[in-house]
Structures are given as structure tokens and as C-alpha cells.
Amino acid sequence: MKIAIYPGSFDPIHNGHIDVIERAAKLCDKVIIAVAQNPNKTGLFPTEERLALIEEVTRHIPGREITSFDGLLVDFFQSTGADAVVRGLRAVSDFEYEFQMALMNRSLLDELETIFLVPSQETIYLSSRIIKEVARLKGDIDGFVPPTVKAALQAKFE
Numbered sequence: 001m002k003i004a005i006y007p008g009s010f011d012p013i014h015n016g017h018i019d020v021i022e023r024a025a026k027l028c029d030k031v032i033i034a035v036a037q038n039p040n041k042t043g044l045f046p047t048e049e050r051l052a053l054i055e056e057v058t059r060h061i062p063g064r065e066i067t068s069f070d071g072l073l074v075d076f077f078q079s080t081g082a083d084a085v086v087r088g089l090r091a092v093s094d095f096e097y098e099f100q101m102a103l104m105n106r107s108l109l110d111e112l113e114t115i116f117l118v119p120s121q122e123t124i125y126l127s128s129r130i131i132k133e134v135a136r137l138k139g140d141i142d143g144f145v146p147p148t149v150k151a152a153l154q155a156k157f158e
């Protein structure tokens with residue numbers, strides 16, 4: 001049984017994340033979507049809301065599990081017995097940060113492999129940060145997030 005962890009902030013989940021989860025689910029038996037809790041970074045949505053949104057919009061994906069973790073990703077990784085960490089790689093701009101994280105995680109735990117998946121062309125430019133900005137300024141976010149997430153974002157910026 002192959003298990004992948006897909007960690008992230010997911011503040012909130014968007015179509016690019018969902019695309020990566022769908023791709024990971026085709027390669028692994030189980031994909032654990034893990035919301036990182038960062039006490040220094042509050043974000044727009046509290047962890048419970050992020051989890052509920054993920055739960056709702058990933059129902060169609062077989063073998064997905066949803067949880068949150070605090071502390072180091074390597075510790076969470078070990079506690080689950082997962083085989084790899086999955087991350088989406090959107091553009092050259094992501095590369096340095098992702099490469100740093102992958103190498104840091106590997107130096108903390110040699111058996112932690114990071115697998116990079118390339119999102120679809122339709123979602124490759126999406127980020128939660130930019131989507132929140134567009135939503136805050138009352139722009140059209142159809143096509144970037146599922147309807148449930150759109151409604152949750154609009155409620156935040158009413």
C-alpha cells in the first residue's frame with residue numbers, strides 16, 4: 001500500500017490543489033491531505049474551516065484522507081508511515097522554495113522522498129494568496145475554486 005502526504009496551508013483549497021490531489025490519488029493507494037498548523041501564521045480560515053472545505057470538495061477522490069498536523073512535517077511523516085511527500089510545482093518561481101524544503105526535509109529524515117507533480121495548465125498559475133486578494137476586491141473567482149469555497153470566501157469578505 002503506497003501512501004503519500006500532501007501537506008500545505010490550504011487557506012483555502014483551490015482548483016490547483018485539487019488537481020494535484022487527483023493526480024496523486026492515481027499514483028498512490030492513499031493520499032493524506034495534511035493542513036499544517038502554524039501558530040505564527042493565522043491566515044484567513046481557521047484550521048477547522050480549511051479541513052471542512054477540503055472534506056467537501058475532495059469527496060470524489062478515492063483514497064483521500066484529511067487531517068492537520070503541527071510541528072515538523074518530518075515528524076508527522078514518520079508517525080503515518082507514509083512513503084512520500086507530494087507537492088505541486090507550478091513555475092520556476094516555486095522551484096527554489098520547494099527545492100529548499102525538499103532538501104531540508106531529507107536532511108532531517110533521509111528516507112523522506114518528495115515527489116513533485118505538475119498541475120494542469122488551467123490551474124498552474126493559481127495560488128490561495130492571489131485568489132484571496134481577488135475575492136477581497138470582489139473579483140470573479142469562478143473557475144479558480146469550487147462553489148463551496150467561493151461561497152466561504154465571499155462570506156469572509158462581505
Ligand code: PNS
Pocket residue numbers: 007008009010036071072073074100101102104105
Ligand atoms: O501551502 P504551503 O504554505 O506552501 O505549505 C508549506 C508547508 C506547510 C508544506 C511547510 O511550511 C511545512 O512543511 N510546514 C511544517 C513545518 C516544517 O516542517 N517546516 C520545515 C519545512 S522544511
